[in-house]
Amino acid sequence: MTTSAENGRKGGQPAMHTPPVVSPQAWEAAREQLLVKEKAMTRARDALAAERRRMPWMAVEKTYAFEGPAGKVSLLDLFDGRHQLIVYRAFFEPGVFGWPDHACRGCSMVADQVAHLAHLNARDTTLVFVSRAPQADIARLKARMGWEMPWFTITDSFDADFGVDEWHGHNVFYRDGDRVFRTYFIDNRGDEQMGGTWNYLDITPLGRQEVWEDSPEGYPQTPTYKWWNWHDSYVADAVPDKKWVEVSDAGEAAFRDKDASTKP
Structure with missing residues (x-):
């Protein structure tokens, strides 16, 4: 059976060689076959995040200033x-390119994908953007584009020292009292995955901080799903809502019954 795409498209573009059209039963079988590989990739991603949490840290000795x-x-x-x-x-x-009306198109796409920061904040994590533009221009850009993340101006060698003077990238830091450590760095296509709460947490030294994660001994962890909340309802040291505990327990059990090897 052929599709309309195989018969050519308007405007003289070449025909698409699309996959075969099959029965619902065959489609489900194909999906189950691919799902095996997808679950393997999920477990591999979890293992990589666990290894990332065991990376050595680098002490930040210089003092940096931002506006x-x-x-x-x-x-x-x-x-x-x-x-x-x-x-x-x-x-x-x-x-x-884009100055002064816009930031870089790629960086702007990253900004457009940033999830609500309340969820990161609830996991003891802060996300900020930094650029060399003056604050007045940053404020104007944020208002135009509807962005709400904290955005600071670089005033010294921070970008050169952390590998982002010529290209975009995410640097991750951990604070122990007044001491700051660099724990991870990702750039280039690695930045494509950023924006969602889970991907941000997966590049941090503490991770998602849920009990199913493979983290070093003594790392903070709480019961799976229980800390989740509406973004306008997080309260410091709040006890998980009883009803949400029941719902999340049932959901977790259902997934584990379906595939005992699948993690949350």
Whole structure:
């Protein structure tokens, strides 16, 4: 059986060689066959995140300064009191295509995909963007594009020191008191996966902080799903809602019954 795509498309474009059209039963069989590989990839991704949490840390010895909406701030200030910090270097400055109306198209796509930050904050994690544009321009851009993430101005060698002076990238840091450590870095196509809460947490040293994760001994972990909340309802040290505990327990059990080898 052929599809309309195989018969050619309007505008003289070449015909698409589409997959065969099959019965519902054959389609389900094909899906189950592919699902085996997809589950293997999920488990491999979990294992990679576990290895990432065991990477050595690098102490940040230099002092860095940024400009924010309220004035000068340090790298330590960017944590906003939390232990984990993800810094995305976005290109918005003179000389970048789009200036002064827009940031780099690729960096703008990354910005458009950022999930609600309340969920990251609930896991002791802060996400910020940094660029070399002045704060007045950053504020104007954020208002135009509807972006709400904290966005600071680089004023020194931070970008050169952390591999983002010529290309975008995410640097991850951990704060232990007043000491700051670089724990991870990802750029190029690695940035494509960023934006969702889970992918952000998976590149942090503490991970998602749920009990199913393979993390070093003593790392903070809470029962699976139980910390989830509406983004306007997170409260520090709140006890998980009883009804949500029942619902999430039932959902987790259903998935485990279906495939005991599948993690949340």
